Amino acid sequence: MLEARLEQADNFKKVVEAIKDLVQDCNFDCNDSGIALQAMDNSHVALVSMSLKAEAFSPFRCDRNIALGINLSSLTKVLRAAQSSDILTLKAEDAPDVVNFTFESADSDRISEYDIKLMDIDQEHLGIPDTEYGAVVKMPSSEFLRICRDLSAISESVTIECTKEGVKFSSNGDIGNGAVTLRQHTDVDKPDKNVEISLTEPVSLTFSLKYLLNFCKATGLSSSVELSLSSEVPLLVDYTLGSNNGFLRFYLAPKIGDED
Amino acid sequence: MLEARLEQADNFKKVVEAIKDLVQDCNFDCNDSGIALQAMDNSHVALVSMSLKAEAFSPFRCDRNIALGINLSSLTKVLRAAQSSDILTLKAEDAPDVVNFTFESADSDRISEYDIKLMDIDQEHLGIPDTEYGAVVKMPSSEFLRICRDLSAISESVTIECTKEGVKFSSNGDIGNGAVTLRQHTDVDKPDKNVEISLTEPVSLTFSLKYLLNFCKATGLSSSVELSLSSEVPLLVDYTLGSNNGFLRFYLAPKIGDED
DNA sequence: TAGTCGCTTG
DNA sequence: CAAGCGACTA
Numbered sequence: 001m002l003e004a005r006l007e008q009a010d011n012f013k014k015v016v017e018a019i020k021d022l023v024q025d026c027n028f029d030c031n032d033s034g035i036a037l038q039a040m041d042n043s044h045v046a047l048v049s050m051s052l053k054a055e056a057f058s059p060f061r062c063d064r065n066i067a068l069g070i071n072l073s074s075l076t077k078v079l080r081a082a083q084s085s086d087i088l089t090l091k092a093e094d095a096p097d098v099v100n101f102t103f104e105s106a107d108s109d110r111i112s113e114y115d116i117k118l119m120d121i122d123q124e125h126l127g128i129p130d131t132e133y134g135a136v137v138k139m140p141s142s143e144f145l146r147i148c149r150d151l152s153a154i155s156e157s158v159t160i161e162c163t164k165e166g167v168k169f170s171s172n173g174d175i176g177n178g179a180v181t182l183r184q185h186t187d188v189d190k191p192d193k194n195v196e197i198s199l200t201e202p203v204s205l206t207f208s209l210k211y212l213l214n215f216c217k218a219t220g221l222s223s224s225v226e227l228s229l230s231s232e233v234p235l236l237v238d239y240t241l242g243s244n245n246g247f248l249r250f251y252l253a254p255k256i257g258d259e260d
Numbered sequence: 261m262l263e264a265r266l267e268q269a270d271n272f273k274k275v276v277e278a279i280k281d282l283v284q285d286c287n288f289d290c291n292d293s294g295i296a297l298q299a300m301d302n303s304h305v306a307l308v309s310m311s312l313k314a315e316a317f318s319p320f321r322c323d324r325n326i327a328l329g330i331n332l333s334s335l336t337k338v339l340r341a342a343q344s345s346d347i348l349t350l351k352a353e354d355a356p357d358v359v360n361f362t363f364e365s366a367d368s369d370r371i372s373e374y375d376i377k378l379m380d381i382d383q384e385h386l387g388i389p390d391t392e393y394g395a396v397v398k399m400p401s402s403e404f405l406r407i408c409r410d411l412s413a414i415s416e417s418v419t420i421e422c423t424k425e426g427v428k429f430s431s432n433g434d435i436g437n438g439a440v441t442l443r444q445h446t447d448v449d450k451p452d453k454n455v456e457i458s459l460t461e462p463v464s465l466t467f468s469l470k471y472l473l474n475f476c477k478a479t480g481l482s483s484s485v486e487l488s489l490s491s492e493v494p495l496l497v498d499y500t501l502g503s504n505n506g507f508l509r510f511y512l513a514p515k516i517g518d519e520d
Numbered sequence: 521t522a523g524t525c526g527c528t529t530g
Numbered sequence: 531c532a533a534g535c536g537a538c539t540a
Contacts, residue, residue, distance in 0.1 A: 083528095098436060112410070112439065115437040
């Protein structure tokens, strides 16, 4: 059986909120090391990969590997019933029909319990190659959100250009053009504001802002985000969850004809 | 003649907003003790009973008993013209064709006046038996709203089960099941958050969430709500208006086949 | 289907 | 105290 208790229901809510617009149904793969999820988005352009390590929970118990096939829209409905400071406990039998979510208010005077029916989902298991990226940019997640939002007023797509000078996000559209350039900088006092660039090769790739904005729903999960780019390889947008208790990663194939 | 002056138009607005979706036309029965209203909802499943005591007004004058038959949708339109902090005055002759609403801004710089035509409405007077309920639950009205909302994501109906341990709201639906349990608790520091249960007999009854959600439009009128239940008797959902100046009560017949 | 209002969260 | 998200209304 599976039993996983999370002190802050909020974290799980945010993870689900961040992926529910990309994926309809997916398996939550549970084993003794934690809970993981991998899925292509509905239009097969983006890929989501999430991991919540066992250490994120206390306690965490999972006797056998089980795949919980859940409809994310049902899950969202249920999670809406959780106050953010509630304690969330996830339970399932070894060959389950349902997964059980329990939300307890901190003072335990209110207990909500929900069962969600499970579904069989074809496990199109997606090997994600371990790529050596030409450029890795670490920046504040709020900054990334801001840039995607601002540039989406200009165009549907953004070109991310990484050189040793910095990273440049630019869009060209009908009303004009826009570009935001970040230079690498580190400040020990405000590590959250750091922009760090590791470059082995300059890159310039173009992506759909609609998807990037979707990924940005994970902003609340981590103060920083890591963008990894290489030519002709999907962009990796990586949010590391607090205390390194897991991650939420999005992959997005570049647009082919470059500029819009 | 009738003349009733209410310091806060807002309260009257909220009362009307809370019932306008249940009832199309109804009589406002005015006499020297105040203004009252009773009506079945359009589908004859729910009953609304409102009372605004004379003390809620200052001044209040009503020489003869009069029934003001008003179309609630017209009334709503007129009341929308009132700012929430306006002073509302309601006037009618003894054998009136119209009822007059006057809204004055607090500083009296703005006076709006509306006449609504009255209609003859068959006074199907509804004796509401004075029931001794098996269970009475007093809880924060916002909590009740929250529960009805959450569970309506699961099903059309909710079963309310009252035992000496607490009160349990549960729903079964296609995507799964949900239940919220509240234990009795009182905290003198936060009386608004109290959950108080008076039980003479355990009860379990099922109701339509659509109607309950409708009743919840009265949430803004009172920080707490009282649910009274007995087997095979309509549920009473009771919002006491501020300073005990009246009430807004809803009655809803239980669903027969219990579970959905 | 779009805009407004209220509620909840950070 | 301000912003974002969700619900309800027109």
